[in-house]
Structures are given as C-alpha cells and as structure tokens.
Amino acid sequence: MENHSSCQMKIETGDAGYVLEDVPHLTDYIPNLPTYPNPLRSNPAYSVVKQYFVDADDTVPQKVVVHKDGPRGIHFRRAGPRQRVYFAPDEVHACIVTCGGLCPGLNTVIREIVCALYHMYGVTKVLGIDGGYRGFYSKNTITLTPKFVNDIHKRGGTIIGTSRGGHDKPKIVDSIQDRGINQVYIIGGDGTQKGAAVIYQEVRRRGLKAVVAGIPKTIDNDIPVIDKSFGFDTAVEEAQRAINAAHVEAESAENGIGVVKLMGRYCGFIAMYATLASRDVDLCLIPESPFFLEGEGGLLEYVEKRLKDNGHMVIVVAEGAGQELLAAESLSSATAQDASGNKLLQDVGLWISDKIKAHFAKQQSMPITLKYIDPTYMIRAVPSNASDNVYCTLLAQSCVHGVMAGYTGFTSGLVNGRQTYIPFNRITEKQNNVVITDRMWARLLSSTNQPSFLRSKDVIEVLKQEESPAPTQLLDGENSKTGGN
Ligand SMILES: Nc1ncnc2c1ncn2[C@@H]1O[C@H](COP(=O)(O)OP(=O)(O)OP(=O)(O)O)[C@@H](O)[C@H]1O
Numbered sequence: 481m482e483n484h485s486s487c488q489m490k491i492e493t494g495d496a497g498y499v500l501e502d503v504p505h506l507t508d509y510i511p512n513l514p515t516y517p518n519p520l521r522s523n524p525a526y527s528v529v530k531q532y533f534v535d536a537d538d539t540v541p542q543k544v545v546v547h548k549d550g551p552r553g554i555h556f557r558r559a560g561p562r563q564r565v566y567f568a569p570d571e572v573h574a575c576i577v578t579c580g581g582l583c584p585g586l587n588t589v590i591r592e593i594v595c596a597l598y599h600m601y602g603v604t605k606v607l608g609i610d611g612g613y614r615g616f617y618s619k620n621t622i623t624l625t626p627k628f629v630n631d632i633h634k635r636g637g638t639i640i641g642t643s644r645g646g647h648d649k650p651k652i653v654d655s656i657q658d659r660g661i662n663q664v665y666i667i668g669g670d671g672t673q674k675g676a677a678v679i680y681q682e683v684r685r686r687g688l689k690a691v692v693a694g695i696p697k698t699i700d701n702d703i704p705v706i707d708k709s710f711g712f713d714t715a716v717e718e719a720q721r722a723i724n725a726a727h728v729e730a731e732s733a734e735n736g737i738g739v740v741k742l743m744g745r746y747c748g749f750i751a752m753y754a755t756l757a758s759r760d761v762d763l764c765l766i767p768e769s770p771f772f773l774e775g776e777g778g779l780l781e782y783v784e785k786r787l788k789d790n791g792h793m794v795i796v797v798a799e800g801a802g803q804e805l806l807a808a809e810s811l812s813s814a815t816a817q818d819a820s821g822n823k824l825l826q827d828v829g830l831w832i833s834d835k836i837k838a839h840f841a842k843q844q845s846m847p848i849t850l851k852y853i854d855p856t857y858m859i860r861a862v863p864s865n866a867s868d869n870v871y872c873t874l875l876a877q878s879c880v881h882g883v884m885a886g887y888t889g890f891t892s893g894l895v896n897g898r899q900t901y902i903p904f905n906r907i908t909e910k911q912n913n914v915v916i917t918d919r920m921w922a923r924l925l926s927s928t929n930q931p932s933f934l935r936s937k938d939v940i941e942v943l944k945q946e947e948s949p950a951p952t953q954l955l956d957g958e959n960s961k962t963g964g965n
C-alpha cells in the first residue's frame with residue numbers, strides 16, 4: 481500500500497483502486513507521545529461488548545454502488561473507540577463551540593460530548609465557548625458538566641450561543657493556547673468547518689498538542705460526503721405543520737392558494753423532502769431548478785390550470801429559489817452579505833405571492849384567495865425529534881472517540897450508514913445540492929405533477945455541469961445523498 485502524506489492530505493492507495501482519504505493524527509507532528517489503555521476497557525457497560533474497539537484498519541467506502549470492474553474508490557476511516565488513547569483523563573481540557581445558524585439537535589450534540597467525555601473517558605474539564613468563534617476571545621466561558629447539560633436536549637437552540645462572522649484565527653488559537661485547551665469540538669455548517677480547518681492548521685503550525693474536530697451541522701443539508709445532517713429530519717417534520725396549514729386554508733376558499741417559504745439558501749433539500757412527505761403540494765420551487773413566470777409552460781399558466789382542475793393549490797418555495805428573477809427586478813443590491821459572507825436573500829415567497837395576485841387581478845374572471853405562510857425560523861428553532869436525537873448521540877460519541885485516539889483535523893460524519901472521520905478538505909471543498917437530473921427530483925416532479933420549467937438552454941446548462949464533475953468526485957449522483965437513489 482502506498483502512502484502520500486502531507487499537511488493537507490493523507491492518502492493511502494491499495495489494490496483494485498482502493499483509496500483511503502485519512503485524517504491527520506497528533507503523532508504526524510508530535511513524535512513519541514505517550515499512550516494509555518482506553519478507559520472503556522474497564523467500563524462495565526462496554527467491557528462485555530464483543531469487538532467494541534474498532535480495528536485500526538477498518539474503513540468505510542464512500543461509494544457503495546459499484547460495477548464489476550470499477551475501482552473500489554474513496555474510503556474514510558471508520559469512527560469508534562480505539563484500544564489506546566493519547567490523553568490521560570486528568571490531562572484533558574476540552575471546549576465546545578457552536579457557530580452559524582441554529583439547527584435542531586445542537587443541544588443534544590453538546591450534551592452527548594460532555595457526557596461521553598465524563599462517563600466514558602473520565603474527563604472533567606469541559607468548557608462551552610459562548611456565542612460562536614468570537615466567544616474564544618471576547619467572552620467568558622461556560623463550565624459544562626453532565627448535571628448542567630442533563631435536560632438540554634429537550635430545548636431548541638444552543639445553550640452556549642452561536643454567531644456568524646468573528647473568525648479571527650490568531651486570537652482564537654491564542655485563546656486555545658493560553659487556556660491550555662487540548663481538545664476543541666467545533667459544531668457548525670460549511671463555513672464553520674472551513675474555520676475549523678484554519679484553526680487546525682494554526683494549532684499544528686504552533687506544534688500544540690491540541691486536537692481540532694468538527695461536527696457537521698446545517699438544516700440546509702448542504703454539507704457534502706455525509707448521508708445527511710442532523711436536524712434535517714426534524715426540520716422537514718416541522719415544515720409539515722406549515723404545509724398542512726397552507727393546505728387547510730387553500731382548500732377552504734374558492735381558488736385558494738397556500739404559499740409556504742422554507743429554508744434553503746443555496747439548496748432545496750428541505751423543500752424537496754417536505755413536499756415529498758406532504759403529498760398536498762402542487763408546486764415545489766428550489767434554487768437548483770430555474771423557473772419562469774409568464775407565457776406558455778410558465779408558472780402562472782400552471783397555477784391557473786391547477787386551480788381550474790382542482791380548485792386550490794399549495795406552493796412550497798425554498799428561500800433561495802428564483803433569486804436571479806428577483807435581482808433582475810430589484811433596485812436593492814443583490815450582493816448584500818451577512819457577517820460570515822453569506823448572500824442575503826430577498827423574500828421570494830412574498831414576491832411570488834404578489835406576482836400571482838397581480839396576475840389574477842388583471843384577469844378578473846378568476847378571483848383567488850392567497851395565504852402566504854413563512855415558518856422559516858420555526859423549523860430550525862425546535863428541539864430535535866427522536867431519530868435526530870439518536871443520530872446526534874452517535875455523532876458526538878464518535879467524535880469523542882476519535883479525539884481521545886489522537887486524530888485531529890477531521891469532521892465526524894455518517895457515510896453510508898457508518899460513522900467515519902472525514903478530512904476537513906473533503907467537507908469544505910464544495911457544497912451539497914439537489915441534482916435535478918437525479919431520480920429524487922424526478923420523483924418529486926411526478927408526485928406534484930408540476931412542469932420542470934426547463935427550457936432547452938437550461939437543459940444544455942445542466943448537462944454541461946454534469947459533464948464536468950469535480951476532479952475528486954467518483955460517485956454517480958453523490959450530491960443527492962439524502963434519500964439516495
Ligand atoms: N472561509 C472561512 N474561513 C474561516 N472562517 C469562516 C469561513 N467561512 C465562515 N467562517 C466562519 O464560520 C462561522 C460560521 O459560518 P456561517 O455563518 O457561514 O455558518 P455555517 O457554519 O455555514 O452554518 P449554516 O450555514 O448552516 O448556518 C462564522 O463565524 C464565520 O466567520
């Protein structure tokens with residue numbers, strides 16, 4: 481087996497096209513570190529479990545659909561407890577930070593990191609960094625104990641606060657170094673993981689024995705490689721309440737239309753799944769699929785037809801959909817950004833509602849009643865549901881096992897149903913989005929019976945994008961992991 485190791489990438493290749501995209505380890509830059517037997521060996525809950533410890537050579541394939549002569553493809557290191565650990569319990573000084581927007585399950589992840597450290601590894605020094613990255617250098621810390629976090633999984637939000645912007649590398653790493661922190665757990669989305677990668681590089685450059693690990697968070701589901709992000713199921717479930725309300729309102733009026741705007745800045749996973757789950761939706765609009773309003777085959781024509789056929793309709797629109805149409809009409813700047821540099825969006829739900837109202841007002845022959853429901857923040861501010869709670873628990877425990885085993889510069893993530901350690905660069909190199917030529921979007925189109933709105937120039941554009949996949953991409957339809965094919 482060949483080994484190509486560098487500060488950036490640690491890649492091992494094997495027979496039949498096997499590739500291990502490994503994660504860094506403390507010993508890559510600090511030699512001769514002492515190791516200790518894993519305390520789980522004497523933990524009555526685990527010592528009886530056969531093969532509880534993960535074999536050092538266990539890896540998980542990114543691609544599970546293979547062809548007879550195809551390469552075995554990229555693998556990631558399997559997560560789980562190792563026989564030996566690189567920290568003595570009383571040596572550990574851990575901290576947890578949450579960054580970016582809220583997501584159901586944040587508190588569960590915090591709770592389970594604290595409890596895994598305490599109960600599995602005997603660690604008793606765990607700090608919460610208050611209010612995202614900027615909290616490292618501008619706020620006091622919060623002491624986290626199992627008692628303090630006991631009930632927090634029942635609450636939405638994050639008990640340690642979050643923020644956008646404020647990623648000041650030298651100040652953050654100074655704070656880690658000055659406080660003697662040697663385990664940094666960073667929970668957040670794509671931006672946060674980019675920030676974590678930068679912190680890891682600086683910690684390594686300074687030669688600190690401090691592990692930096694990420695846990696992916698985003699209800700948008702825009703993080704690549706992983707099966708799906710925690711909180712996504714909860715958000716889709718919560719979105720049903722808004723869609724149900726829109727349906728009830730629409731059904732009860734003559735030519736009733738319910739419009740629901742859901743989150744999804746650059747990708748439409750929440751809208752797509754909420755639509756598929758509901759069956760009451762007649763039209764779903766997402767950022768990945770362009771649409772147009774006027775003329776033959778346009779949105780307004782479809783709305784008219786649907787009302788004539790069925791008397792009412794429900795429209796679900798992801799917040800990032802149709803932004804180019806709004807920008808073309810708007811006088812305000814389309815380049816406005818939040819503190820992290822994310823594009824600030826215009827209200828597509830309001831815009832589309834106004835367009836539909838204006839269209840039917842002009843016609844006069846068909847009076848409509850339109851109700852616009854915007855549950856945007858409601859679907860992410862709720863506590864996580866039962867399955868997300870279990871998912872969060874496994875993610876948090878897997879991350880703690882990896883950190884105790886001395887791995888660093890990684891994000892914990894579920895790949896094909898297995899917990900793995902993924903190098904930061906694989907998580908940050910691109911964003912996940914709905915592939916509109918995949919089966920899942922076709923399923924949606926056939927469930928709503930909506931037109932695809934694709935004109936020949938859009939089809940050419942989509943096909944062009946498909947022909948030039950990212951160089952590292954081996955998977956067919958990898959981007960549409962959620963729901964699979
Ligand atoms: N390229 C980057 N380098 C360093 N830090 C970054 C980078 N991008 C974002 N960050 C920092 O990461 C934090 C979170 O980023 P952001 O607000 O984009 O949310 P996110 O983690 O992507 O989560 P979500 O989009 O799901 O809400 C912010 O504090 C931001 O300053």
Ligand SMILES: O=P(O)(O)OC[C@H]1O[C@](O)(CO)[C@@H](O)[C@@H]1O
Pocket residue numbers: 580581582669698699700743744745799818860
């Ligand atoms: O108002 P905030 O906190 O910036 O968050 C809004 C954004 O956060 C997300 O939920 C996650 O990125 C997006 O869907 C949304 O655009």
Ligand SMILES: [Mg+2]
Pocket residue numbers: 580669670671698
């Ligand atoms: Mg983001």
